Amino acid sequence: MKRLKLPIGIQSFAKIRSDDYYYVDKTALALELIEGASHYFLSRPRRFGKSLFLDTLKELFEGNEPLFQGLAIHDQWDWAVKYPVLRFSFGIGNFTEPNYLHQNLMAQLDTLETQAGSQSGYNTCPERFQYLIRHLHQQTGLPVVVLVDEYDKPILDALQDPALARQNRDFLRGFYGTIKDNDAHIKFTFLTGVSKFSKVSLFSGLNNLKDITLDHRYSTLCGYTDNDIDTVFKPELAGLNREDVRTWYNGYNWLGGGVYNPFDILQLFDNREFKSYWFETGTPTFLVDHLAKNHFFSPDLAALQSDAALLSAFDIEHISNEALLFQTGYLTIHDTQQPLLGHWIYTLGYPNLEVKSSLNTSLLSAYGCDESKVLKNRLSLLRILQTGTLEALKALFHAFFASIPHQWYTKNDIADYEGYYASVFYSYFAALGLDVVVEDSTNHGRLDMVLKFENQVYLFEFKVVELTSNGTALQQIKDKQYADKYRALNQPIHLIGVEFSRENRNIVGFEVEQA
Structure with missing residues (x-):
């Protein structure tokens, strides 16, 4: 459904090229939220349209009727009522700097006070926030709408510095607590972010916040179906x-x-x-x-x-x-x-x-693989699978592990855990987007990895020789009769036992048989 060009800032807006505008109507879900409760929280990954949905809510509460012509909510909304809206966003800024969060929020409050035509006189963020809420309610006679975008970014940006991350978290906890203290003056609240910090750590003062992150009714609130x-x-x-x-x-x-x-x-x-x-x-x-x-x-x-x-x-x-x-x-x-x-x-x-x-x-x-060689190795893996030269697979994976610099092992203990080599092995296949299944269950047990590619089936079992005997990987595939599950496909089935050594930091056994 194409529409005339309208101002950007509504969830149902999508621009592809300069002359093409499409509208995916989410306003029915917005109305359901507004009629259902007063305070909401939604977590979604980045670039899923959270900011645009907040823009939709802002335009809706402010009564910008022309934007909603023909959309689901238009005939169900009282456009004569225009609520005051306080919209905060932490989407931009360098929150890895100490005290930057305070400066950023003070600047946002400066703008909002200017728009309200009144200065609070306070120099602390929670007090300024409270003043705005109560002043706008008194000024308009209508309760305030509070919208917060990327509420968690000041914390996420600082995670590499735990002390600063805690400082930003504690600062925001006091700021968000203002919403609960002024509930009588607030019509509607919506907070969005990527992460879902526990209510105890961040929202201890906002226990009436309804989390719709895993509410099936709103699964499609952000994104295209x-x-x-x-x-x-x-x-x-x-x-x-x-x-x-x-x-x-x-x-x-x-x-x-x-x-x-x-x-x-x-x-x-x-x-x-x-x-x-x-x-x-x-x-x-x-x-x-x-x-x-x-x-x-x-x-x-x-x-x-x-x-x-x-x-x-x-x-x-x-x-x-x-x-x-x-x-x-x-x-x-x-x-x-x-x-x-x-x-x-x-x-x-x-x-x-x-x-x-x-x-x-x-x-x-x-995992230590040389970035300059990862692409080359992935392409080599694809060619080997396309040609079916499985003996070359052993040499290729031996080269994978041999290319990991020795000093990388001295700075990292990851190679000491049993799953490291299998993880590198698996990730090379998965990086190609191949049809890989791990821990595949059969009536005899669970096979480590199955690959289906170009009408061929490859069954992999991994072992670490320091934890088991040599030659047991391939033997387990045969003893457990893992191939039986795939015989009905009438495709060639390859049994591949792969054995790693912590001491040698490489493959020490690679056996192949056809079922």
């Missing part, structure tokens, strides 16, 4: 393989309908090329370093189980791998189960091939 792609953006699909669009970009899920990242889709429609647009806009240096430091087993990325507590275990003193990967958008929810009443288990996995390929490429660098 399949239906949006097929209807609103239908003119842009010409010349693109629809299934490729879905495989490369779709898959984010928060217990409801799945969505695409808007930034990815708009870049794809503009450039007409499949690339890692979202991933490349923000290299997850902290995330990758955190995973490597904590000896994360990269094959777990394909199927990681968690509960609600772990998904929310995000604070300066403790950041769980599950929470970090989920909240930043590198993993999403694939399945939910309730084995016991009230106890929910979530299975996490990659949202799409963009993330799977890009994240594993970044992890290879964190």
Whole structure:
């Protein structure tokens, strides 16, 4: 659905090229939120349209009717009522500098006081904030709307400096507590960010905040659905393989309908090329370093189980791998189960091939692989699989590990844990976006890794020789009859036993048989 050009600042706005404007209408969900409660919190990864949704709410409460002509909410809203709105954003600025958060917020309050036509006279942020809320309520006779964008960025930016991160957190806790103290003067509150810091650490004074991050009713509040792609953006699909669009970009899920990242889709429609647009806009240096430091087993990325507590275990003193990967958008929810009443288990996995390929490429660098050789090695791996010369696979992976500088091992203990070599091995395959399944269950046990590629099946079992006998990797595949599960495919099945040595820091056994 194309519309006339309107001012930017409404969630349903999407610009692809200079003359093309599309509108994905989220206003029905906005109305449902407004009628349901007063104070909300939403966590979503970066570039999912959180800021635009706040713009939508701002324009709505301020009664900017022309922007909403023809949208779902238009005939259900009282446009004569124009609420005062206080919108804060921490999207820009260098919060790694001490005291910058205070300076940034004071500047925002200066602007808001100027717009209100009244100066508080206070030099502390919570008091100025409270003054604005009460003054605007008294001035207009209407309660105030408070919108906060990227509420957590001052903390996230400073995570490499824990003392500063705690200082910023404590400062924000006092500021956000003003909302609870002035509840009688507030109509509606909406806070957004990437992370979900625990209420105890950041929102201890704001216990009436309704968290809709995992509310299935609002799973599609930010992002484009399949239906949006097929209807609103239908003119842009010409010349693109629809299934490729879905495989490369779709898959984010928060217990409801799945969505695409808007930034990815708009870049794809503009450039007409499949690339890692979202991933490349923000290299997850902290995330990758955190995973490597904590000896994360990269094959777990394909199927990681968690509960609600772990998904929310995000604070300066403790950041769980599950929470970090989920909240930043590198993993999403694939399945939910309730084995016991009230106890929910979530299975996490990659949202799409963009993330799977890009994240594993970044992890290879964190695992010590020479960045200049990673691309060359990935292309060599692809050629070997295409030609079926599996003996060359042993030489290639031996070269992978041999290329890791000796001094890297002396500065890092990651190679001492059992899963390191299997993680490097797996991430090379996953970085190519190949159809890889880890911990694949059969009626005889669980196989370490399965690869399906060009009508061939490859079954991998990994062992560390310091923990077991030589030659047991391939023998386990045969003893457990893992190949039986795949015989119905009527495709060649290759059994591959891979054995690593901590002492040699490389592959010491690589046996191949055809089932």
